[in-house]
Amino acid sequence: MSKQLTRYALIFISLLAIQLLVLNNIRLGGYINPYIYILFIMLLPFEIKGWLLLVFGFVTGLTMDAFSGTLGMHSSATLFIAFLRPYILSYISTHATTDKKGRPTMSMTDLAWFIRYTVFIVLAHHFILFYLEAFSFSHFFHTLLRVILSSIVTTFFILLGQLLFIRD
């Protein structure tokens, strides 16, 4: 139990450090911001209690907000995907994953499944985040373009990170 806690604390800290120190500083044409810190929410165990999932979502978002001066923005979006996660998991569940215990990582599930899982979560998160950031629908398609481009890059980084670093 405590081993698992330490592991999650490490994942949390390293994801936020990468996000804040590296990814927040790259500027690709003003359109693309990858947000990989949501991987933390994605990696929480399958059997986690619902309320705990929501609390983790909220706290993760609020930490991002605290470090980037965007009070409420990341917490809304991250809380939203924490809320959606059980529904997404049951929607895309296959025989391989239905009765699984443990964490939804790439190594224990198959690649196609993990990609679908990532795309759903990332799209939902970025959609909420970018529209809240713009706080209007007046540049609807422009914001949509930012959502889609950033989602592609985030998904790429998350998959890359899974391939390179997180192994069981």
Place this chain on the structure above:
Amino acid sequence: MNSLLKFLEKYHFLLLFLLLEGFSIWLLANNNYYQKASFGKISRGLISVIDNQLSNMSQYLRFKQANIELVVENIALRNEIAQLKNKLERNQPNRVDSIGGAKYTYSTARIINNSINRQNNYITLNTGSAEGVSREMGVITKNGVVGVTAAVTRNFSTVISLLNINLKISAKHRRSGTFGSLYWDGIDYRRVILSEIPQHVSLTQGDTIVTSGYSSMFPPDIPIGIVDEFELKGGSFYEIKVKLLADFKQLDNVYIVKYYQAWERNQLENQKQNE
């Protein structure tokens, strides 16, 4: 009571979500950008220290270019000083004033954190209240306006970038002298919008847009950009797309504008409004 508990038990996931989400949205909607900047102040202090180190390292890579720019600027400033001294001596031989009667003074700062890819972009500078920086001071580079200071700690300050959809500054079309409000629409980091310029003004592509000096944050006639495209919006006013002179991707050294009479002026202007 029992059925209430059952209800809570059944829907606690949804209810907790709605509660926290409501709280988040409330935070988002009820805080203006100054408060948000101050909220990040404590945590940003920590981040700033790290950013400062990173910036120290990457600055070496730009030294050569920066030196050339500084030399060119120095020459221009020296020439200007010589001219002004000459003028001053001729016009006011007996004036005694420690800052030479200047309304504005400039101090330099280095950017240690900058973003251009959000809708609300902020910049962090490596100077703070210890060097006399306070809230709502203008920040410029030699190429034009950069933003306005928001939160200030002892050694750092955050700047609301011109590339922040919440910032509006007063600007004018230099040739005609008509003024309007300038803001970013969140689309292209190289272009901002100048609105409220009346229809009768004759515009051409390439006209210079400068600060109006109507706010106490920027001195008049600081260049901002040049007219790129313009169209009539709502019949009688132009909406002008202004190409920024400063490249926000490459910002490094900036000047903070201190306006000595800001307090007195704001006092007077607020008084007028209250009456």
